[in-house]
Amino acid sequence: MTWELLAVFLGSSIRLAAPLLLAGIGEMVSERAGVLNMSIEGMMLMSAFAAAVGSWATGNPLTGLLIAIVAVQPVALLQAALSNSLRANQIVSGIGINILVLGATTLAYREIFGARSRTEIPGLSKVTPPILGDIPVFGHAVFEQVWLLYAGLALIVVTALVFRYTSIGIAIHAAGAEPKAVEKSGLSVTAIRYGCVLFAGFMSSLAGAFLSIGDIHTFTEGMTRGAGYLAIASVIFGKWRIGGTVLACLLFGGATALQFQLPALGIGVPNALLIMLPYLLALLAVGGLVGRQMAPASLGEAYRR
Amino acid sequence: MTITNDIGLNCGKRTWLRPTLLVPLAAVAFAGAIGLALIAMIGVSVPNAIAAFVDGTIGSPYALAASLNRSSVFALVGFGFILANRANLTNVGGEGQIAVGGIAATAVALYGHVEGLPLGLAFILPTIAAVIAGALWGGLAALLKVKSGTNEVISTLLLSFIGVWLLYWSVQSPALLRKPMTSSATLPESLEIPDETKLPLLTGDYSFPVHIGLPLTLGLAVVVWLILSKTILGVRLRAVGLNPVAAHRAGISYARTVIFGLATAGALGGLAGALMLLGEQYTLKDGFSSGYGFDGLVAGLLSRGSVPGVIAASLLFGFMRSGGINMEMVAAVPTALVVVIQGLIVITLAGAALFIEKWEQR
Numbered sequence: 001m002t003w004e005l006l007a008v009f010l011g012s013s014i015r016l017a018a019p020l021l022l023a024g025i026g027e028m029v030s031e032r033a034g035v036l037n038m039s040i041e042g043m044m045l046m047s048a049f050a051a052a053v054g055s056w057a058t059g060n061p062l063t064g065l066l067i068a069i070v071a072v073q074p075v076a077l078l079q080a081a082l083s084n085s086l087r088a089n090q091i092v093s094g095i096g097i098n099i100l101v102l103g104a105t106t107l108a109y110r111e112i113f114g115a116r117s118r119t120e121i122p123g124l125s126k127v128t129p130p131i132l133g134d135i136p137v138f139g140h141a142v143f144e145q146v147w148l149l150y151a152g153l154a155l156i157v158v159t160a161l162v163f164r165y166t167s168i169g170i171a172i173h174a175a176g177a178e179p180k181a182v183e184k185s186g187l188s189v190t191a192i193r194y195g196c197v198l199f200a201g202f203m204s205s206l207a208g209a210f211l212s213i214g215d216i217h218t219f220t221e222g223m224t225r226g227a228g229y230l231a232i233a234s235v236i237f238g239k240w241r242i243g244g245t246v247l248a249c250l251l252f253g254g255a256t257a258l259q260f261q262l263p264a265l266g267i268g269v270p271n272a273l274l275i276m277l278p279y280l281l282a283l284l285a286v287g288g289l290v291g292r293q294m295a296p297a298s299l300g301e302a303y304r305r
Numbered sequence: 306m307t308i309t310n311d312i313g314l315n316c317g318k319r320t321w322l323r324p325t326l327l328v329p330l331a332a333v334a335f336a337g338a339i340g341l342a343l344i345a346m347i348g349v350s351v352p353n354a355i356a357a358f359v360d361g362t363i364g365s366p367y368a369l370a371a372s373l374n375r376s377s378v379f380a381l382v383g384f385g386f387i388l389a390n391r392a393n394l395t396n397v398g399g400e401g402q403i404a405v406g407g408i409a410a411t412a413v414a415l416y417g418h419v420e421g422l423p424l425g426l427a428f429i430l431p432t433i434a435a436v437i438a439g440a441l442w443g444g445l446a447a448l449l450k451v452k453s454g455t456n457e458v459i460s461t462l463l464l465s466f467i468g469v470w471l472l473y474w475s476v477q478s479p480a481l482l483r484k485p486m487t488s489s490a491t492l493p494e495s496l497e498i499p500d501e502t503k504l505p506l507l508t509g510d511y512s513f514p515v516h517i518g519l520p521l522t523l524g525l526a527v528v529v530w531l532i533l534s535k536t537i538l539g540v541r542l543r544a545v546g547l548n549p550v551a552a553h554r555a556g557i558s559y560a561r562t563v564i565f566g567l568a569t570a571g572a573l574g575g576l577a578g579a580l581m582l583l584g585e586q587y588t589l590k591d592g593f594s595s596g597y598g599f600d601g602l603v604a605g606l607l608s609r610g611s612v613p614g615v616i617a618a619s620l621l622f623g624f625m626r627s628g629g630i631n632m633e634m635v636a637a638v639p640t641a642l643v644v645v646i647q648g649l650i651v652i653t654l655a656g657a658a659l660f661i662e663k664w665e666q667r
Contacts, residue, residue: 038458078652086656091395091458092606093655099599100648106641111347221641226466232459272474279466286460288453 007141009254009261014142015215017253018149019044019207023231024238024245025156026203031235032163033196034176034189036300038094039079040204041228042101047072047208049105052219053112056121061213065124065148068209069202075101076201080194087302098228106221113219123217124148124209146214152206160242172196176296179303189303204228226279233282240296248285252278324664325609328657329650332607333621336649343645344638354636361631362624366513368631373515374585375597376623377522378403381577382601383615384529385443385570387608391533392562393546396570398446398461399577399598401468405442406435406578408475411482411495411589414502414582427501432579439575440568442468447567451560457567465598473591482589495589504584518580525573530612542566574598600626603647607654622647 023040030037050071055064082093128144163169174182175192182189212219230252238244259274344354363369382399389396413419413431420427442464449455475482476493484496504516533539544552545562553559582589600622608614629643
């Protein structure tokens with residue numbers, strides 16, 4: 001393997017990890033607060049669709065991104081209401097939302113684009129950060145990425161700081177670990193959990209927009225293809241910590257990038273095995289490769305006052 | 306986390322006005338109404354769409370048979386779901402279990418030298434292979450849960466993706482199940498299975514091709530009902546579902562119960578795959594499982610834990626799928642509409658659980 005190929009591999013790993021990273025951090029926050037948000041798959045798909053339509057209709061990818069962010073919030077609100085106010089089974093409601101969004105976006109896509117499917121859609125621009133971009137060989141191949149990725153990374157850093165240094169972080173953590181104590185201290189568990197699910201929706205909308213108008217500049221039916229579930233697996237793999245989740249996402253991104261890289265190197269591994277690889281890794285991860293998992297104590301349980 | 310813990314068995318109020326019956330009916334009616342509104346919105350004549358829908362479900366003996374065969378598949382996955390769910394296990398892996406069942410059935414039917422066997426073994430052996438494959442696929446999730454506490458929702462989901470890609474691999478690779486490549490135009494699919502390995506049709510007539518999967522499914526419905534309501538196995542599942550610690554104190558093995566629940570659910574999913582392959586499709590192709598695992602899962606959710614409920618929901622979805630396909634062909638309504646309706650049904654029911662709970666506590 002030459003340096004150039006390594007650089008391309010790293011670059012595409014980061015690019016493929018980006019949607020997982022964004023959605024994964026959102027999911028982590030939501031799970032830390034106690035809500036298992038199975039619907040990030042649906043939220044990402046909704047966003048990918050809304051971003052594509054918005055960008056196509058206005059010709060401006062930034063407007064598309066904003067439309068996507070706005071379009072996902074009702075979905076997130078539905079999930080939050082189901083899992084908090086209505087105390088619905090979080091898994092069932094999440095899967096229901098995913099089915100609904102898959103149907104709705106497919107239907108709407110056919111109605112809007114019809115025969116003009118696979119239309120090229122204006123996409124978000126790429127940037128190369130200074131200094132990093134000047135590194136020989138690696139600079140452009142690795143660091144020339146859609147700006148949304150860098151914005152997302154900044155958000156992830158902010159999230160980490162909030163978790164570590166602010167009372168909001170402590171409250172979120174406590175809402176998932178010991179909700180009764182939170183309520184006794186005068187804060188509302190319900191409000192915290194609503195907020196965290198909406199935040200997960202926001203991060204998922206960035207992830208979905210990255211897929212359709214960041215990465216490939218088109219929308220295809222059901223294009224998330226389980227990325228949301230991989231993001232959930234990355235949270236488990238990362239033991240509900242930001243650093244761990246980021247590493248897990250990079251690992252899944254790298255595993256996905258191998259699909260394109262190994263054939264280029266002339267290594268004959270069945271394509272299907274490579275496509276399967278991230279899911280296999282995720283299964284190994286959730287299956288205890290990382291040791292016994294320490295999930296937030298009240299994860300998945302609706303809070304009863 | 307209570308969706309189906311105490312349904313069907315509590316004999317307190319035996320009136321037809323039970324919310325467990327009314328709420329699903331209301332959910333279906335609500336989702337159906339939105340479906341009709343959407344049809345009107347996309348500018349298709351509603352009467353035409355309904356006519357196409359009805360025509361696709363019961364318009365011909367063939368349509369009727371196809372709907373019934375499809376309903377059997379959904380029902381098997383649904384039975385597996387409620388059986389495991391009695392132990393508070395949520396099997397979301399029907400799709401992958403169907404896929405590995407289909408792979409195993411194809412492999413044995415094509416390369417197991419079974420076509421000359423007497424007494425129906427030619428199709429029974431591939432079916433058994435599918436059941437075993439499905440049971441292993443479900444059992445794997447159970448093992449992970451018992452050994453490292455892995456949530457079965459995420460593991461069965463990931464196993465579904467792996468199963469579906471395994472199927473893709475099987476039909477892409479000539480070293481596996483792909484038919485011999487005679488030209489570059491050879492499709493990525495298996496050979497057609499020998500006639501002897503196909504499931505016998507009830508009438509023997511291809512204009513009404515209901516196969517023996519239907520009576521088999523009905524027989525299994527009775528078995529699952531018996532297991533859940535009349536046997537010690539059912540009690541164990543229920544005990545583990547309600548309180549694993551108390552169940553352990555009572556001498557019920559958590560590990561064995563979890564493995565039994567998920568492996569049986571997987572076995573039923575594998576069987577569903579066998580019915581699809583040996584009864585209808587006859588060649589293994591990419592996309593073989595075609596979302597049937599998720600439809601079966603939804604049927605299981607809708608039923609709120611009761612066997613008759615699964616049958617009713619499976620018939621509903623079986624006919625909805627057939628009608629949906631015909632609506633797309635005849636009335637230009639995308640089949641995605643049926644998916645929207647299903648999603649709405651699931652969300653409505655999930656949201657109504659609290660309401661049902663409160664009603665029953667009155």
